[in-house]
Amino acid sequence: MASILKGTSILVLAATLAAPCLALAESAYPAGPIRLLVGYTPGGASDIVTRTVAAALGKQLGQSVVVENKPGAASNIASAFVASSKPDGYTLLLGTIAMSINPSLYKNLTFDPVKGFAPISQVASSPFMLVATRQSGITSVPDLIDKARKAQPSLTYASAGIGSGANLFMEYFRSKAGIPLVHVPYKGTVPAVTDMLGGRVPLTFDNIMTNLPLVKEGKFVALAVSTKTPAAIAPDVPPLSQFVPGFEATAWFGLFAPAGTPRAVIDKLNAATVKAMQDPQARDALDKMGAQAVTSTPAAFTTFYKAEIDKWGAVVKAADIKPE
Template sequence: MKKNTMRYVAGLLCLALSASVLAADSFPDRRINIVVPFAPGGSTDIVTRILASKLTGELNQPVVVENKAGASGNIAGDYVARSAPDGYILFMGTSTSIANISLFKTLPFDIEKDFIPISQIVHTPLVLIANKSLAENSIEDLVKYAKANPGKLNYGSGGSGTSQHLAGVMFEQMAGVKMTHVPYKGAAPAVTDLVGGNIQIMFAPLIDALSFIRSGKVKALGLTTSKPAPQVPDVPPIATVFPGFDVGTWNGIFAPAGTPPAVVDTLSKAIVKAVSNPETKKLIEDQGSEPVGSTSAQFQAFLKDEVVLWKRLVQASGARVD
């Protein structure tokens, strides 16, 4: 009886494994959803829609965008983490997803254990912009002013714990200055207040600041990434003054843990091909971002460094969401 039971169980396991292999071999055979953790119209949503359009052709199946905003991206993350690990529901993660590990006391999912990194899609620099009336026109001059006037330099952000806030924390650490953080409910109102003169500087996502820079409504003093951005070639990296200064935002595709390796490989290869397409690259660059299109292994290695970086900056900022 025991032998028969064992054979029955072994048979069921074999059937389940065979079904899994067949499903992976036929992937994809229906629509794929990419879940965006923010509302439509933002930079993450725009990048995802650019990617989805190209992936539809690469995978010969519809790839659609599904927006599930709320709780700093945790609602969407939890939804995808609980989804079937078959490659048909994916998560568009961001640098916020990694910062949340240290920002939140508890999270409904563990992005390091409950997901498989598929590919980093883009990397977006932040740009240090200033109100036109500010006398300082370079990083060096700004630091001199900040050192002579501790706490008098106000910098805005899209909220406590955001990449804009934490870039300011990094700047304070590396420049040895003390500034005053002014959080807003989103990057857009912060940029608006900077244009109006209510705050003096801001580490803004390039995608949000580009039109203001080009129209001359603000002046750009430096980039937070280690190399120049083609959209603003005359703006120097802050790293030219403070070597090692390198922080920015990014977007990347994740699948639920347990997704078959063959499916992960199919998705990764299709994404790399889609992102490297000249038309896709131009669309992404026009948004103020840098196309990446990494492999799953490359994305995983990148994330390990990101966890360390954002943990350090969150701890230094004292930001916390309970």
């Protein structure tokens, strides 16, 4: 009995001594550079948002926030890496709307999309823009709906691939509007746009960062944006909900840490993120892209993230979308 009590006392003593050390480590955080992973290649919208956030967050934390691109598998490679990383606040993920789509598309994920992460804060959002080619002759959403109901064969739309945002947003619209549309998936945005410009596909519903420049060049016709209100960067383009009641969707970006990251670290990162996204330089960079800074508490972001998984899971199921 004495030996058991002695062993227990040693464990209690060890825990007592460890607690102040852990608290000290958390209060000193961050004591070195932070890795911020993004699941896409350099140069795209997600990468640009990530680098904007990294620069602003680094200023607030007083440490370098180093962006690391780890593309592949619709961002699942980066997500899996972060979910399995040490939960110390030094490896973070810039997640996108793909994180809420992938759980319903991929049945054999190597990480738990909810339990594997500690959400920190949303950082930005961006509307999608529904566009048609000039060659199509489609000039408005009512015109599109009318033509879609009468077209033989059915109208087609392009996307960057099965399960991409462009695919899901258009399927959500198609379902809400009750119209037939045929999906033509490509391996990326560039080949999709190339075929649209060649007159082979008339429609797409992609991020405003991708579509607005082509609208300004006169190559695409802007029909609507996905958000409840017009986008500041394109105030004359109406919300889709004006024609299809109940439609609302947005592309979002947010910061995640591995599950198990100490609460003190999450709170410090959240506070720094809120201040970072108020930085005029960061806000201006996002505004020019057609995005806007958005922040939230860890609890609110967790609730939002779970709701997005449910929302897009229902769209995937209704459209019977299968991964490539």
